[in-house]
Amino acid sequence: MKISKDLIEKLKKEALEIRRLFITTACKSKTLHIGSSLSAIDLLVALYFNILNIKPTSLKYARRDRFILSKGHAALGLYTVLARRGFISLKQLENYGRDKSNLVAHPVYGSAPGIEATTGSLGHGLPMGLGLALAAKRNKDKWRTFILMSDGECDEGSTWEAALLAGHLKMDNLIAIIDYNKIQSFGFVKDVLDLEPFAEKWRAAKWAVKEIDGHDFYDILSVLKKLPIEKNKPSVIIAHTVKGKGVPYMENKLEWHYLNIKPENLEETLKSIY
Secondary structure (H helix, E strand, C coil): CCCCHHHHHHHHHHHHHHHHHHHHHHHHHCCCCHHHHHCCHHHHHHHHHHHCCCCCCCCCCCCCCEEEECCHHHHHHHHHHHHHHCCCCHHHHHCCCCCCCCCCCCCCCCCCCCCCCCCCCCCCHHHHHHHHHHHHHHCCCCCCEEEEEECHHHHCHHHHHHHHHHHHCCCCCEEEEEEECCEECCEEHHHHCCCCCHHHHHHHCCCEEEEEECCCHHHHHHHHCCCCCCCCCCEEEEEECCCCCCCHHHCCCHHHHCCCCCHHHHHHHHHHCC
16 A cells, blocks of 8 residues: 555645634634644545545445544534535535524534534444444445544443444444544543543454554554454544644643634634644
């Protein structure tokens, strides 16, 4: 498997444009959870612009891979990627959060093209993804199910119940990606409920595990292009990320789970994005 420099540069440029569009939309809509979206954008770009078997012009494409944003509070990040990928229009994105908009604070199934599940109640994404993957297995379909999860929702019992069952059932068409930015709603993960040794917990549940830099496209693609990680095991990718990635004054700051961008700070913020 060869990952070209041209592909890496293309994805980097796309991620930069998406961060700029995201910040502009977030400012206009006064949205929250900005840091949560920024930590996941590189992962979303790799998936939607290189990995997922999808067709924006054929939404009922039966063999499409399914993607669930379990960390539904990062919905605007997903909507921005969907707009750049051609699932929704830039006009729809511009109306995010306004009266009568179909794009609301958390993804709602059927509200817009490309939204495969209603999410936001943390701990539900992996169980729903397991159900989809099991249906595909039983129907002998070849599509895969990807779930992007937060580290905070790994405090939830429903997450681990689904993880144990997925390992038991050998669901190698199921891929969980954990946005491990190490900050959750009320503090740092290690202080709220320490998950370490994190990888070992997943291995004990019979998952194949890889840890990556969630902002290094070569690292991300090196794993995503070789799925499943192991035959007869579900795959979990622990992506080490930075909350607020790409905006220096937001990086690794708990408050950007809640703050919004003031209009007077927009131009300065856009200039600082890297």
